[in-house]
Amino acid sequence: MNISVVIPLLNEQDSLTELHDWIANVMQSNQFSYEIIFIDDGSTDDSWKIISQLASTNKSVKGIRFLKNFGKSQALHAGFEKAMGNVVITMDADLQDNPDEIPELYNMIAKDGFDLVSGWKKVRYDSVVSKNLPSKLFNWAARKTSGVHLNDFNCGLKAYHIDVVKNIDVNGEMHRYIPVLAKNAGFGNITEKVVQHQARKYGVTKFGVNRFIHGFLDLITIWFLSRFGKRPMHLFGSLGFIMLTIGFGFALYLGIDKLYLNPTGRLLTQRPQFYLSLSTMIIGTQFFVAGFLGEIILRTKQDKKLYLVKEELNLN
Template identity: 35%
Template sequence: MSLPSISIVVPVYNEQENIAPLFEAISESMANYDGDWDVVIVNDGSRDQTAAELNRCVKQYGDKFLHVELQRNFGQTAAMQAGIDEACGDLIATMDGDLQNDPADIPRIVKELIERDLDLLQGWRKNRQDHMVSRKLPSRLANKLIQRVSGVMLDDYGCSLKVYRADVLKQIRLYGEMHRFIPVWMATVCPPHRIGQTVVNHRARMAGESKYGISRTFRVIIDLVSVFFFLKFRARPGHFFGSIGLWVGGIGGLMLTYLGLLKFVFGQDIGNRPMLLIASLLIIASLQFLTTGVLSEILSRIFFQTTNVKSYTVRKPLTCEYSAQIQEQKAAEKIAKQEDATKQENV
């Protein structure tokens, strides 16, 4: 049974000590993979000898490995997008270049993704080999925040070891520091039930220095605002701004109504009341939010009409011998269940 072709994308930055072991580990893990595979390693403007090590290892290990060199350090998200752009497999796997992710997990994840009929299978570092304060604690805080805002219930968003269906992944573009939220962005083009997780091996860093710290938790909070907006209101931004405007205007209107009653029914002086100023500002802010909503709707329609981006996505089947057999097995199980149900009804 042949498995679908897969491209493994690995962004690296200042990982000269890990390059040679990385090539060796991937080669050994994928040697028995029953399908075409290749590796796209993106050097994100490393300042050490990473580029030289990559060139040497590419010559040593052959055509399965592609070295993409970025002009400068653009960040992990940009490096990952560069690798995704170069990937040509039916599936795309991503992993870190620090050898903490185990490439031996990839063949198993591929089979599990097909068996569970998913678009994304996220690795879960259940037994994480990292420092509690500098890595584990920020990651746990970030995971809880993302779960609460996005509604995509995964336990380890930060794990770079993931396997995607390429045609689904390439419907989104990664900018800024969106690599933390790829499962959430995937939920904008596929239903959440097609996003799953599986326990993967995690190893302690043996060489080089970590590029993460507790400061990323605060960046997550800022990025979550954008994630929430695009997840819920990408095609209808007017609802986002309009809802805020209506709430603000409603509160301001209630305040003015109360002050009007005091003025015209009870004859009280309201000219010096702070509530009058606050209510007036809320009404003005409401009008601004409503106007912004209308303008954003206009811009949204112009965007969809003048670009190739659509407000919907069409699913394409993943064709390979292994997935075909899985579908046949599921169909047979469904028929068997229906027959059992019919027999029980007859009894």
């Protein structure tokens, strides 16, 4: 199979039929063998009913229905697990991503040899205040922190070699950082392509300004995981060593001063250095404990699915 199109969605009943027809026309005109995997992330409208109708008339349409809303990352993870195409294309279901981009994205993976091609919505039709400016700030921070030089990390339109999606773990809200996850897994041949962004035709956006707050918090998480995810003791142990060194340094100073330099001076408990020494040693010990716990958890963790599937269509 040439292409798997993975489409997570939430309450997009108005756009699904039009999106399906558009994708099917692109595939047929380019003679691609394909599948379209819709992941219904807990929709409360008629989205699943429409997906079922599409699957009954087109065997290339497949569906996964979550028991409730688990989030875009979990939806992508479920789609990646089922994908069978040599190239996997992800796009949003709101018709803001253009399926006519698919052939060129496919060729960049299948012929040019890229591991991942990320879309770049250079011209956007979103609100400048609520989306454009926060997005620019977010992407700048992501570039500086991750070392992956993309202009639009959060673009839903991306293309992957099948090996990439089968070897990365997308969970939490890490869908924004799939290029970083791919790089950390060893897939470093990553590029981007300017893609057409279209104004939303139906419904309303499911994401607010708070997604950027969550995005920055996730950025800190992925920075930590990429640098210390397999060796948390290196970070916490280093911090603990620094704090303990400071604490013992003050304690040594206080001891020498009290015993030899100023034995008749103030009591140790009346000197601020005593509490500084005590606090830093306690904090240093806590850092060491955190490092040990991180190492233990890392070695005993068990993989667990973070979503529950209610129904599937045309999937083995």
